[in-house]
Amino acid sequence: AQSVTQLGSHVSVSEGALVLLRCNYSSSVPPYLFWYVQYPNQGLQLLLKYTSAATLVKGINGFEAEFKKSETSFHLTKPSAHMSDAAEYFCAVSESGSNYKLTFGKGTLLTVNP
Amino acid sequence: KAGVTQTPRYLIKTRGQQVTLSCSPISGHRSVSWYQQTPGQGLQFLFEYFSETQRNKGNFPGRFSGRQFSNSRSEMNVSTLELGDSALYLCASSFSGTMNTEAFFGQGTRLTVV
Numbered sequence: 001a002q003s004v005t006q007l008g009s010h011v012s013v014s015e016g017a018l019v020l021l022r023c024n025y026s027s028s029v030p031p032y033l034f035w036y037v038q039y040p041n042q043g044l045q046l047l048l049k050y051t052s053a054a055t056l057v058k059g060i061n062g063f064e065a066e067f068k069k070s071e072t073s074f075h076l077t078k079p080s081a082h083m084s085d086a087a088e089y090f091c092a093v094s095e096s097g098s099n100y101k102l103t104f105g106k107g108t109l110l111t112v113n114p
Numbered sequence: 115k116a117g118v119t120q121t122p123r124y125l126i127k128t129r130g131q132q133v134t135l136s137c138s139p140i141s142g143h144r145s146v147s148w149y150q151q152t153p154g155q156g157l158q159f160l161f162e163y164f165s166e167t168q169r170n171k172g173n174f175p176g177r178f179s180g181r182q183f184s185n186s187r188s189e190m191n192v193s194t195l196e197l198g199d200s201a202l203y204l205c206a207s208s209f210s211g212t213m214n215t216e217a218f219f220g221q222g223t224r225l226t227v228v
Contacts, residue, residue: 032213043118043204043219051214090157100145100211101170104157 002027002093006105014113019063019078021108023091026072033074034092034102035065044090050074061085086112116140118207118220126226132193135223137205139186143218145211146188148180151202151222160203163188164211192225200227 007022025031032051036044048059055067065076074091091105119138127133139146148160159172163182180190186207192199202224206217 036219041221043221044206045219046216049216092157094213100147100162100208100213100217101159101172102147102149102157102217103159104149106156 002031002095002103004091004093004103004105006089006091006108008108009106010109010111012111012113013081015083016080019076019081019085019110021076021089021091021110023065023074023076023105024072025074025091025093027093027095029095032094033065033067034094035059035063035074035076036090036092036104038088038090038107040087047076047089081110081112083112083114086110118205118218120203120205120220120223122223123221124224124226126228127195128228129195129197131195132191133195133225134189134191135203135205135225137188137190137207137220139188139205139207140218143207143209144186145208145215145217146182146186147206147208147211147217148188148190149204149206150174151204152200157204160190162211169211195227197227199225201225 003026005024034049035047048057050067058064092102121136145164147162162170166182177193182188202222204222206219208215208217
């Protein structure tokens with residue numbers, strides 16, 4: 001069965017600092033991995049996805065994530081945080097062959113301090 | 115083009131009642147998925163429909179049901195509401211529901227059961 005663990009339910013950074021949000025997955029088959037962002041009272045927006053092509057995936061708003069099979073990780077990073085990055089971030093996994101069922105982590109709330 | 119539209123945005127119901135939520139996918143999208151989001155359980159998969167057929171179902175009681183119409187619009191129904199059904203219900207649409215296609219989420223319906 002697939003599962004996702006996001007380490008740290010709340011991460012706080014200063015504006016301009018590195019953002020690192022951690023995600024580890026468990027999957028019995030090569031997975032598809034996703035990062036979504038959710039702003040207050042909004043739905044989810046896709047930041048980036050890994051679908052077995054390049055292991056370093058670039059997404060929107062300057063975010064990127066690296067797939068590391070040996071560590072079963074897919075951590076999200078951004079070199080310099082902006083105030084507008086404050087939101088909740090969700091890592092999700094979908095196993096190949098699944099009929100588009102996403103399994104989400106519990107989420108990480110990112111706070112950006114001025 | 116228009117995004118995923120969920121109606122209503124907010125809903126207050128009494129225990130024991132039933133409720134129907136609606137989701138209009140992006141034009142041309144044939145896959146619609148539903149998710150329940152609560153502070154305690156996070157985002158959980160309810161079901162996925164493609165061309166009026168339910169292809170996958172999450173681990174929810176039979177009180178939760180859904181359907182999809184020929185125009186790809188989808189509804190989900192919850193009967194005999196319980197306090198624990200209070201949640202944000204999110205709908206996502208995609209072109210085919212396969213892992214390579216992006217899912218676009220609506221803003222959700224906030225259901226409060228009193």
